[in-house]
Amino acid sequence: MKRVQTVAGVREQVAKWHRDGLRVAFVPTMGNLHDGHLALVDAAFRHAERVVVSIFVNPLQFGQGEDFDSYPRTLEEDSRALAARDASLLFAPAVEEMYPRPQSLQTRVEVPGISDILCGASRPGHFVGVATVVCKLFNMVQPDVALFGEKDYQQLMVIRLMVSDLALPVEIVGCPTVRESDGLAMSSRNGYMTANERRKAPQLHAMLEETRTAMQQGERDYAALEARATGVLASAGFNVDYFSIRQARDLSPPDDETRDFVILAAAKLGTPRLIDNIAFSLD
Numbered sequence: 679m680k681r682v683q684t685v686a687g688v689r690e691q692v693a694k695w696h697r698d699g700l701r702v703a704f705v706p707t708m709g710n711l712h713d714g715h716l717a718l719v720d721a722a723f724r725h726a727e728r729v730v731v732s733i734f735v736n737p738l739q740f741g742q743g744e745d746f747d748s749y750p751r752t753l754e755e756d757s758r759a760l761a762a763r764d765a766s767l768l769f770a771p772a773v774e775e776m777y778p779r780p781q782s783l784q785t786r787v788e789v790p791g792i793s794d795i796l797c798g799a800s801r802p803g804h805f806v807g808v809a810t811v812v813c814k815l816f817n818m819v820q821p822d823v824a825l826f827g828e829k830d831y832q833q834l835m836v837i838r839l840m841v842s843d844l845a846l847p848v849e850i851v852g853c854p855t856v857r858e859s860d861g862l863a864m865s866s867r868n869g870y871m872t873a874n875e876r877r878k879a880p881q882l883h884a885m886l887e888e889t890r891t892a893m894q895q896g897e898r899d900y901a902a903l904e905a906r907a908t909g910v911l912a913s914a915g916f917n918v919d920y921f922s923i924r925q926a927r928d929l930s931p932p933d934d935e936t937r938d939f940v941i942l943a944a945a946k947l948g949t950p951r952l953i954d955n956i957a958f959s960l961d
């Protein structure tokens with residue numbers, strides 16, 4: 679597997695593959711790779727002959743007081759895991775390569791509305807940071823297709839809207855959340871938990887499933903379902919940011935006609951902020 683750090687390096691290689699008639703898939707990550715990321719690499723090979731993975735801990739998407747400085751940086755280990763998965767190229771730019779000008783003066787990409795609710799409400803500026811870096815990465819790598827995990831449901835929606843609004847020539851593919859055997863969604867931040875927190879963590883997913891089951895059995899008092907789940911999680915020691923039943927297509931509140939739902943939750947358990955969701959249809 680090749681490893682490059684410069685925009686010129688990744689462009690040159692991808693241009694060569696395109697000249698050779700090969701399709702190129704792209705998996706953007708912030709590193710500290712787990713099986714969820716590696717499943718994206720495997721899925722990428724079902725869409726293209728070559729797979730580029732980026733590892734870049736993006737300062738622009740971290741708020742003040744968040745974990746940018748302590749975010750786990752495990753480049754050598756990640757590189758070995760990607761090579762074992764036959765990834766074609768690792769693009770690992772330095773902050774200066776991604777943002778040569780002061781970050782405060784950086785041109786930004788904003789997807790209004792969707793970026794300001796749920797995770798966007800508790801992490802102001804987060805999705806501007808995500809949209810900006812993903813747009814830049816697309817321009818740098820120039821992939822045919824890019825793959826993202828559905829665990830970050832809102833992020834995936836922000837990226838789909840950005841690609842559509844800016845007419846970016848990249849196909850976006852969402853891939854199912856990869857879970858531990860007890861249901862906990864895999865995340866690079868799960869390692870922040872103590873053993874006791876780790877034991878409690880699967881309750882977040884269990885509560886999403888319980889709420890879905892109640893809806894499948896006919897319960898339609900969404901506010902009551904949200905309040906119940908929030909209460910149960912709070913009693914278990916979670917600091918719940920939101921537990922919200924939304925329309926799957928645009929994250930707006932459901933109405934009487936809604937058939938396609940997503941239940942999204944974010945909660946702090948000790949240090950890490952866990953997020954998870956379940957999307958389902960009542961049809």
Ligand code: PAF
Pocket residue numbers: 706707708734736739808811812830833
């Ligand atoms: O999901 C992530 O890991 C990041 O938000 C992404 C998409 C790589 C952008 O930095």
